[in-house]
Amino acid sequence: MPLSRQRRFPRSRASVRAARAFVHQVLSDWGCVDRLxxxxxxxxxxxTNALLHGVPPGRQYCVSLTLDGPLVRLAVRDTGDxxxxxxxxxxxxxxxxxxxxxxxxxxxxxxxxxxxxxTIWTVFKTDPGPTTP
Numbered sequence: 001m002p003l004s005r006q007r008r009f010p011r012s013r014a015s016v017r018a019a020r021a022f023v024h025q026v027l028s029d030w031g032c033v034d035r036l037x038x039x040x041x042x043x044x045x046x047x048t049n050a051l052l053h054g055v056p057p058g059r060q061y062c063v064s065l066t067l068d069g070p071l072v073r074l075a076v077r078d079t080g081d082x083x084x085x086x087x088x089x090x091x092x093x094x095x096x097x098x099x100x101x102x103x104x105x106x107x108x109x110x111x112x113x114x115x116x117x118x119t120i121w122t123v124f125k126t127d128p129g130p131t132t133p
Contacts, residue, residue: 006063008061008062009047011059013051019043020043022043035126039072054078054080059078061078062076063076070126071124072126074124108122108123
């Protein structure tokens, strides 16, 4: 049976650090640490994207983690109506590379549109660890 945890975060810059710490703690509790740095980096990028482009003032975003065998799914849901940027930023842009980075680090990446908001998700293949005979 898959393990799952989620937490809501307020629309504030400090919440990005809190979201990354949440991801780090949950994955450590689950003993899933071989891709911890990659997943935590993507959590920072997806949370930052939600803050800058997805969460209206006064609302929150939700970070969820699911461990299903060797797969870790990280998802960030916001309630904003701005679409996900379609392409990469221009070479001289100072920002806009977070989702591109998440796409390249993760083994799978996608966006699920909702009636209100969207969920940006990533999937990571992890080492299932030693098996018990």
